[in-house]
Amino acid sequence: MAQQSTLMGFVHRRRRGAELFLLVLALVVGIGAYAAVGLGVQGKVPADMLGYGGWLAALLIGAHIVIRFVAPYADPVLFPVVAALNGLGLAVIHRIDLAKQAEGDAHDFAQQQLTWMTLGVILFALTLLVLRDHRVLQRFTYTSGLAAIVLLLLPLLPGIGATINGARIWIHLGPFSLQPGEIAKVLLVIAFAGYLVLHRDALALAGRRVLFVDLPRGRDLGPILAMWLVSLGILVFQQDLGSSLLFFGLFLIMLYVATERPGWLVVGALMFVGGALLAYAAVPHVRIRFDIWLHPFDYYDSGQSYQPVEAKFGMGWGGLIGRGFGDGDPNRVPYANSDFILSSIGEELGLTAVMAVLMMYGLIVERALRTALICRDGFGKLVATGLASAFAIQVFVVVGGVTGLIPLTGLTTPFLSYGGSSLIANWVIIALLLRISDQARRPMPTISDDTAAFSQDDTQVVRIG
Template identity: 75%
Template sequence: MSDPGAPGFVHRRRRGAELFLLLAALVVGIGAYVAVGLGVEGTVPADIIGYSGWLAALTIAAHVAVRLVAPYADPVLLPLVAALNGLGLAVIHRLDLAYEAADKPHTFAQQQLTWMTLGIALFIVTIVVLRDHRSLQRLTYTAGLAGIALLLLPFLPVIGNPKNGANIWINVAGFSFQPGEVTKLLLVIAFSGYLVRHRDALALAGRRVLFIDLPRGRDLGPILAMFMVSMMILVLQNDLGSSLLFFGLFLVMLYVATERPGWLLVGGLLFGAGAFAAYTFVGNVQNRFNIWLNPMDYYYESPGSFQPVEALFGLGWGGLIGRGFGEGTPERIIYAESDYIIAAIGEELGLTAVMAVIICYGLIVERALRIALISRDGFGKLMAVGLGSIVALQVFVVIGGVTGLVPLTGLTTPFLSYGGSSLVANWVIIALLIRISDQARRPIPRMIDLSGTFDSETTQVVKLT
């Protein structure tokens, strides 16, 4: 009879729970796709067998890869992102049908499924090739420089592709790509490696003001450098969202590494001063703040508040349980498949579905922080915190912008929104968290003393002679 407390028994139960959750995630994705067909066209989609088979094959392939090369990894992360990705595909397909009915045909869902395939392929490659996340620490400065170089690519005259007033896109071989999505991964590696090496110096006490220990002046260099990079992004790229994401990411990781709230105060003051300066001198930022404060005053302006106001109307019309697939008009919102997909979900599936989506994101962040707590090395701890912070900050900025909580930015909702570079980068984020969690949860090999006597109670060498 199996011992319920044995590691093998616990491991089998964990894998069984993951398989059950994956099946539930497939039910969400495939069920939503069927519901779109029934709600919009009154019939089950003709391609349901091929679609559901491909979605199941992708999910099972990711699950098998995790079981083979990272058997002790967190069992909740993969089902959560599979459910979100499946729901996002169904909502994007519903918008495709609406655009087709309006004689503006699009194939966003088909393209998104292709990007999901690439994302899961890179997910598998990452966990197979990267057997030890600590090897990334050697790339600390290389990753940082590569990240900065990627941010500068949209300014090149040949491949740069400005859209909607923001210089954040490039065109390569006919494909549009957002380098900032890769940059956020590289910066997490760079920040983690730097802070692990220098956290003792950064944690030294400086001057105490109002019960807060402020950092020493000589240690302000890193945060000032990151502040300048963030402001460069804000001013040159007109991208408030990425600026907030990168600076907030560095600030959170700095606080976790040093455990000193003084860094939060200094960083908050710096970013506040930078945001005020941008509001004063950068027209695009000023326009977004004005729309946020008085959306109805700019409804008929160009650029104006048509999108955020229509999103709020849609959320209000959806109410608690939504209008149902096919009963709303989410296509009225420009870029509903990307920036405003949460508004489309709120209109047709209601506040209940929006809260369920937010809970899923909260669980992803919670699992990332749990991985950080149990990680056995400082680099892994900081990487897990950084990767979880990317998801948390991005969701807060995007959903907060759509609901009017904060000024609107151009970021996408992870795993839900249409966007290839974002989706692929987010699957790699989950792969890195899977790898760190496997290392953290893997049982420590028990040692045998030199006389050959096995000690079942300790993981240390018990006899040296």
């Protein structure tokens, strides 16, 4: 009984003080990196140092205050890690801006990224303020799925759709360019989670057994076949290898977690290999990406593999500890501030900084999966698992493409790369994870003394009303 009382009396501490301490360290990373860029490139601290540092601190501390009041039991590590990544990304983008300005390019992408970050943090706070219970999202399972499909189709519409670097994943709305797939990613996680909660019992039924693996029944292959066709459509019509891999991998992981059937992984892997071979044979853009990956130097003179080869040269030049801000030449890569920002970090801050960045991404995934483990409802478990999987797959695809582990794709590096759509969507993802973790870590409601009585034979009787 004493042990039972101890277990029932256990509650998670709020740990908001620990979050604030970690947030201060994150601000030191972000503001310190910004100052180091000015010292390394221009030989002096940036003139707007106080204004930049003050705005960044006010923005993040304000978000911390919102968490303290509306999600007091939320995970204390997620928010500071994300703040550190975003601050480092701003500093590296500013470094590349200075290099391009020296060559006559007057764009200030760092200032635009700070504006997008401000909007992202505001939406982060609004999500926490408006969404007090993540389980409400389950009501919008099919609405979220329909909205995600509409967003994925928008780039194909004439007039607003745009093709950039061979991939038709952008839309133009006046002076702004957006990637609807970033928002669709969040909606698909909600739709997948709601669907799998309702149908996981049927999907978990075993069919034919092959080599010690219970394969799913043929009648249950509809959902994974539909998602495979959607991913293949993205690959063929939008020529976006990264998003196709992300969406199909996301659904496959959530399906496996919901059903606990390894047979789904076998079926999904076979479908993925078949789709990749089909895309290689039928889609020239995909075939060129694969050929560049296998033989990058054969395409260097033509310029088709210029970026990945220069990125490898830069990371090799950076070595273990890097050349320091201002002593490298990351702007040799045309998209050094977006798709290849990790190579910019590797060149000027070295392999050590790249490993630190990967560790921070690993922390985000680990804390999200921890939230899924302790969550008390099936929908929240699947949403947290899906969001963690989205981060893990996206980072793997981006880092693998930059380092040459897998063919290059067009996904952005979360919180580091320049891009408003990705940054805003990822801040909303962190808000959803904090809301789920707050719900999971809250103490269980207790039964007060005036609502319960015990009979003489020690049988507990609960009075209702």
